[in-house]
Amino acid sequence: MKRILLPLLLSLPLMAADVQIPFEKYKLANGLRVILSRDSATPVVTVYVLYGVGARSEEKGRSGFAHLFEHMMFQGSANAPKGVHFQSVEANGGNLNGSTHPDYTDYFEVLPSNKLAVALWLESDRMRSLAITKENLDNQKEAVKQERRLSFDNQPYATAIVDIFPTLAFKNWSNSHSIIGSFDDLNAATVDDVSKFFKTYYAPNNAVLAIVGDFQVPATKKLIEQYFADIASQPQPKHPDMTEPEQTAPRRQSYKDALAKVPVLCIAYPGPKRRSPDFYALNMLDVVLTAGESSRLYLNLVKGKKSLLGYESNLGWPFASNTDYMHPGIYGFNLTYNPSFSSKQILEQFQQELTSLETTPVSEKELNRARATMRATRIRSLQSTMTRAQLLAQYELFDGNPEMLNTELDAYLAVTPQQIQAAAKKFLVAKRQSVLEVQPAPAEAKPAKPAL
Amino acid sequence: MKAVILFTAAMALAHAQTIDRTKPPETPPLSPFKLPAVKESKLANGLTVLMVEDKRIPLVTLRLVFNGGDRFDPPAQPGLAETVASLLKEGTATRSSRQLAEELADIGASLDAGAGADSMNISGNTLSEHLAKLLAMAADVARNASFPQEEIDLRKGNRVQELAMQRSQSATLANEKLSKLVFGKHPYAQTLPTPAAISSIQRKDLLAYRDKVLVPGNATLVLVGAIPSEAQTLAMIKQSFDSWAAKPVPALPGGDIPAPAKSITLIDRAGSAQADIQIGRHTVNRLHPDYMPLVVATTILGGGASSRLFVNIREKQGYAYDASAHQMAYKDTAIVSVSTQVRDEVLEPALKAVIAELEKMGKEPVTPQELSNMKNYLNGIFVMGLTSQGGVASQLAGMKVNGLPFSFLEQYVTRIRSVEPDQIQRVAAKYFSPSNLTVVVVGDGNKIGPALGKFGKVTGEKAQ
Numbered sequence: 042m043k044r045i046l047l048p049l050l051l052s053l054p055l056m057a058a059d060v061q062i063p064f065e066k067y068k069l070a071n072g073l074r075v076i077l078s079r080d081s082a083t084p085v086v087t088v089y090v091l092y093g094v095g096a097r098s099e100e101k102g103r104s105g106f107a108h109l110f111e112h113m114m115f116q117g118s119a120n121a122p123k124g125v126h127f128q129s130v131e132a133n134g135g136n137l138n139g140s141t142h143p144d145y146t147d148y149f150e151v152l153p154s155n156k157l158a159v160a161l162w163l164e165s166d167r168m169r170s171l172a173i174t175k176e177n178l179d180n181q182k183e184a185v186k187q188e189r190r191l192s193f194d195n196q197p198y199a200t201a202i203v204d205i206f207p208t209l210a211f212k213n214w215s216n217s218h219s220i221i222g223s224f225d226d227l228n229a230a231t232v233d234d235v236s237k238f239f240k241t242y243y244a245p246n247n248a249v250l251a252i253v254g255d256f257q258v259p260a261t262k263k264l265i266e267q268y269f270a271d272i273a274s275q276p277q278p279k280h281p282d283m284t285e286p287e288q289t290a291p292r293r294q295s296y297k298d299a300l301a302k303v304p305v306l307c308i309a310y311p312g313p314k315r316r317s318p319d320f321y322a323l324n325m326l327d328v329v330l331t332a333g334e335s336s337r338l339y340l341n342l343v344k345g346k347k348s349l350l351g352y353e354s355n356l357g358w359p360f361a362s363n364t365d366y367m368h369p370g371i372y373g374f375n376l377t378y379n380p381s382f383s384s385k386q387i388l389e390q391f392q393q394e395l396t397s398l399e400t401t402p403v404s405e406k407e408l409n410r411a412r413a414t415m416r417a418t419r420i421r422s423l424q425s426t427m428t429r430a431q432l433l434a435q436y437e438l439f440d441g442n443p444e445m446l447n448t449e450l451d452a453y454l455a456v457t458p459q460q461i462q463a464a465a466k467k468f469l470v471a472k473r474q475s476v477l478e479v480q481p482a483p484a485e486a487k488p489a490k491p492a493l
Numbered sequence: 494m495k496a497v498i499l500f501t502a503a504m505a506l507a508h509a510q511t512i513d514r515t516k517p518p519e520t521p522p523l524s525p526f527k528l529p530a531v532k533e534s535k536l537a538n539g540l541t542v543l544m545v546e547d548k549r550i551p552l553v554t555l556r557l558v559f560n561g562g563d564r565f566d567p568p569a570q571p572g573l574a575e576t577v578a579s580l581l582k583e584g585t586a587t588r589s590s591r592q593l594a595e596e597l598a599d600i601g602a603s604l605d606a607g608a609g610a611d612s613m614n615i616s617g618n619t620l621s622e623h624l625a626k627l628l629a630m631a632a633d634v635a636r637n638a639s640f641p642q643e644e645i646d647l648r649k650g651n652r653v654q655e656l657a658m659q660r661s662q663s664a665t666l667a668n669e670k671l672s673k674l675v676f677g678k679h680p681y682a683q684t685l686p687t688p689a690a691i692s693s694i695q696r697k698d699l700l701a702y703r704d705k706v707l708v709p710g711n712a713t714l715v716l717v718g719a720i721p722s723e724a725q726t727l728a729m730i731k732q733s734f735d736s737w738a739a740k741p742v743p744a745l746p747g748g749d750i751p752a753p754a755k756s757i758t759l760i761d762r763a764g765s766a767q768a769d770i771q772i773g774r775h776t777v778n779r780l781h782p783d784y785m786p787l788v789v790a791t792t793i794l795g796g797g798a799s800s801r802l803f804v805n806i807r808e809k810q811g812y813a814y815d816a817s818a819h820q821m822a823y824k825d826t827a828i829v830s831v832s833t834q835v836r837d838e839v840l841e842p843a844l845k846a847v848i849a850e851l852e853k854m855g856k857e858p859v860t861p862q863e864l865s866n867m868k869n870y871l872n873g874i875f876v877m878g879l880t881s882q883g884g885v886a887s888q889l890a891g892m893k894v895n896g897l898p899f900s901f902l903e904q905y906v907t908r909i910r911s912v913e914p915d916q917i918q919r920v921a922a923k924y925f926s927p928s929n930l931t932v933v934v935v936g937d938g939n940k941i942g943p944a945l946g947k948f949g950k951v952t953g954e955k956a957q
Contacts, residue, residue: 060550060551082549083549083880084524084876085876085877085880115798120514120515120516121517123808124799124804124808125517127797127798127799127803128798128799128866129517131797131798131799131866131867131869131870131873132799132865132866132867132869132870133520133523133869133873134523134869134870134872134873134874134876134877135873135877136797136873136874136877137798151877152873153523153524153873153876153877155520155521155523155524156520156523157520158518158520159517159518159520161518162514162517162518165514166514180808180811183811184807184808184811184814186836187767187807187811187812187813187814187834187835187836188814190766190767190814190834190836191767191813191814191815191834192814194766194767195663195765195766195767195769195834196662197658197661197662264512267511267512268512268514299764300661300764301658301661302654302657302658302660302661303654303657303658333594333597333598333603334582334590334593334594334597334598335591335594335595335597335598339594340591340594344590344591344647347647347650347651350651350654350655351655377658379650379651379654380654409599410595410598410599411598413598413599413600413601414598414601415601416601417600417601417602417603417618417619417620418601420550420551420552420620421552421618423550424549424550424552424881424882425881
């Protein structure tokens with residue numbers, strides 16, 4: 042294994058080890074895990090709070106609740122009333138946001154480094170004493186419904202990808218329901234639901250606090266202790282059963298999209314267990330197959346056959362990163378194709394590429410290219426204190442090992458052609474393929490002139 | 494261990510013996526901003542070179558920027574510049590498209606090109622060890638792009654499909670219309686090409702653009718990152734760029750921008766789930782004394798989550814997921830615009846509320862607290878934007894494209910901080926007055942037409 046890496050080491054002298062991110066981790070008495078990583082090069086600090094709860098923790102009849110709850114986290118707390126959260130961060134020259142994913146929800150502030158205490162004050166106040174009122178809930182239900190109209194209902198492909206595709210790729214409700222939720226489910230949410238969710242999942246022992254940037258470690262530790270240490274811990278929440286039944290036959294569905302102009306195929310295969318050897322092999326396979334203009338899909342289908350207009354893919358697609366799904370996850374593709382081809386032709390061409398990965402090992406030259414891409418992408422992403430904080434916290438929450446920020450790249454780079462071939466044969470099999478075909482629908486007949 | 498913590502903490506935070514969590518913590522004021530040192534030089538052929546050293550991470554970010562961009566599109570051929578940009582990497586005199594892609598991937602570098610209203614940008618990024626190679630490749634695509642016919646045909650065909658996809662988004666339609674109405678005969682009016690214009694582009698048009706616009710005297714090369722010494726870096730640059738022949742620098746095309754006037758346009762998009770509203774007009778460019786007060790006024794009105802529009806339209810009324818105001822600066826002018834997307838049944842109260850916020854900015858002075866908060870916000874966002882290599886490189890390139898001195902960046906924070914409430918009120922009265930604003934709404938005409946009609950005469954058209 043190491044031997045294969047040697048030529049790479051010689052041609053690419055900067056290995057993962059050359060960008061070492063120092064950090065320390067510890068735990069408060071209430072279970073809050075803390076990771077501090079000091080970098081005095083830029084006068085900026087990122088405060089990142091990761092909670093071990095996401096859309097897959099939702100109960101039936103409450104689809105979209107984790108995301109609705111994320112909105113509630115910006116509606117004020119005992120000492121920072123409604124509006125103060127946004128205002129305090131922005132008035133101190135920073136920005137902030139939160140996002141909801143299948144298996145986690147995160148919140149962050151990026152601030153000029155001497156404003157660090159402001160973020161700690163705000164994050165601890167809402168972890169301790171979120172303002173859960175009917176007024177805030179009703180207001181945020183409307184905001185989420187507006188978000189749904191804007192980002193989903195009024196966008197081509199969004200309904201297909203967010204509401205329908207997961208129901209094809211997954212059969213267990215915990216995995217297959219819409220992350221944005223239905224209007225009915227959003228309407229049904231009560232103040233009690235919010236309180237219960239808060240108490241169960243937003244406890245310090247279900248969270249990781251990561252701080253990356255220019256700060257003094259001892260002073261920051263003291264502030265963390267003062268702001269967070271007396272927030273009560275709660276019993277560790279149970280995760281729902283997310284087990285997927287074994288897929289034994291291909292799944293097909295079509296959807297007519299009135300807003301779409303060009304056809305799209307969404308394809309999924311059940312993914313490998315996170316951080317297993319197959320996980321790394323499939324990630325490298327994905328680089329070979331899809332990353333950039335020297336990848337196979339690009340060279341052979343976008344360029345060669347001129348059939349694809351564009352595509353997206355990764356472990357976890359339609360989510361942006363391979364950390365979005367814990368297990369079970371999917372390896373997903375989105376192929377936008379030229380309408381002069383049929384969906385059948387596109388699927389055949391796509392299959393040819395997969396078959397080639399299964400029958401012939403990737404050449405060492407091609408794999409080295411994928412390794413160079415993987416390595417440069419990783420180093421580039423580490424420029425940002427936000428990315429470092431996010432990765433450190435995620436490695437802690439999901440793997441209990443933030444050191445993976447410094448070591449995981451080696452696991453990707455060590456993947457061999459044989460491992461890629463084996464993973465292709467094991468995962469990219471016809472009977473476990475799910476395909477959602479999205480076809481543009483002709484606009485409905487409407488009166489010729491707008492009624493003004 | 495505990496003792497050490499207490500000792501250091503006592504020095505750093507003397508006031509924080511016990512914490513009063515009912516109040517926000519007291520923190521020191523924002524630190525003054527200092528632009529990193531920029532080394533500027535010029536090659537004999539006229540290419541301007543800017544270098545900034547940043548050794549935090551073993552990367553170098555490259556920008557090769559040409560003045561003009563879309564502005565050089567012939568009026569009958571919008572989309573020429575973007576087609577040139579999209580084909581630069583699709584073959585040179587000595588490398589095929591595939592060779593370019595593979596050589597870049599072999600070193601894990603990126604190289605992309607794009608056209609903007611005022612510039613064409615080649616941007617790249619590499620691990621420092623491969624800087625010479627990235628420079629050679631950037632020079633090759635800028636100097637020797639060959640536009641193979643097969644690549645042109647593929648690009649044109651795919652672009653027509655892409656345009657259909659882009660125009661299936663209501664925000665794209667609204668923005669396209671607003672730019673047309675606001676900028677009139679100026680090249681800034683054109684945001685997206687038509688399929689017919691794309692189809693009309695021939696190889697000779699691309700070569701002509703390359704030979705006229707992509708010339709060294711019209712370009713700036715920016716390197717930010719872990720670069721070798723100035724002399725060594727310059728030598729590396731010269732290896733790839735010194736033999737580039739000097740040519741006349743083309744004059745920038747322009748055009749008349751119409752005087753702002755009130756108008757309401759409804760683009761009827763059957764099946765829209767909500768109404769996409771964009772309201773705007775042109776203002777002034779960065780050199781004008783009204784520019785900085787306008788930046789602050791626009792931010793107070795609709796920049797970020799503590800702005801008036803966000804707090805009122807989203808947080809208080811719940812009409813929309815987002816409501817914001819932007820001032821987008823070009824070289825010749827800027828456009829100020831408000832955008833929000835509301836559900837059909839609240840179109841009327843939402844539009845009324847937006848108009849009321851616009852008017853209020855010109856009628857009442859902003860409060861000192863609001864002003865100070867927003868100045869801090871602008872200060873912080875500006876400084877944070879300059880913490881990455883890409884941020885520094887883009888800002889420096891932008892100064893050259895817009896004909897501004899680097900002191901514009903250095904003084905930005907100070908100038909923001911000196912804006913007074915009376916200046917804000919004056920520019921708001923002048924530029925935010927609804928009697929001179931262009932309103933564009935994209936939505937289902939049957940559902941929103943009657944409500945929109947209450948705001949004045951509506952010009953209707955069908956979404957394409």
